[in-house]
Amino acid sequence: EIVLTQSPGTLSLSPGETATLSCRASESLPSNYLAWYRQKPGHPPRLLIFGASARATGSPDRFSGDGSGTDFTLTISGLEPEDFAVYYCQYYGSSVFTFGPGTTVDIK
C-alpha cells in the first residue's frame, strides 16, 4: 500500500507570497495519476492539478505542479485570499484512490 506524506503540515504566508507544498510517496508513482486539490472551509475539495503538472479546467495559472517518482510539488505563485485553505495530494493506483493528510496554508 502506497502512503502519501505531505509537508509542511502548516505553512504561514502573506498574500502575494509564493507557497511551495510537498507530497512524497512511499514508493515511486507514475506521474499520470498524481493530483492536487484545494479545500476551503465548509466546501468539498476542488481539483487543481492532474497528471502531476496539468491544470484542471478553471484552475488559475498561479497553480503549478511538478515532480516525478516519489517527490511531487505544488507551487502557488502569488497567494490570493481564497488560496488560504487546505491542500491535498491524491494518487490512483492498483484500483485504489489514496489521499495525503493535507497541508494547511494560513495567513501569517
Next chain:
Amino acid sequence: QVQLQESGPGLVKPSEILSLTCTVSGASIRSYYWSWIRQSPGKGLEWIGYVDYTGTTNYNPSLESRVTISIDTSKNQFSLNLRSVGATDTAIYYCASSYRNNWHGTFDFWGQGTLVAVSS
C-alpha cells in the same frame, strides 16, 4: 457541468446501516465513475468505493467487507450502504465523479457533502 447532491439521514445508531443517495444532474451517467468519499477529523479524506453505469463496483479494501454501492440509471442516482457502523464512521460523506475517458484517476466534481453522525 456535473452537479451532485447527497441525501440521507444525518444520524445513524451504532451497528445499524448508513444509507446515502447521490443524485446526478448535468451529465451522462455513462460517462463517469461514481464514487463515495468521506472525511473525518481522525482519518482525513478516505475513498470508499465507486460504481459505473453497468453496476460494476470497486471498493477500498479497508471497507470492502461492510460496503455496497449501487446505481439506478433510470433515476440518475447512486447509493451507499455501510453496514455495522461505529463511532469511527462519523464523517462528512461526499459523492464525486471521475471522467471515464482520458482517465487520470481524479475526482472532477464533488457534491457539497453531508454530515453523518453515528450515535445512540
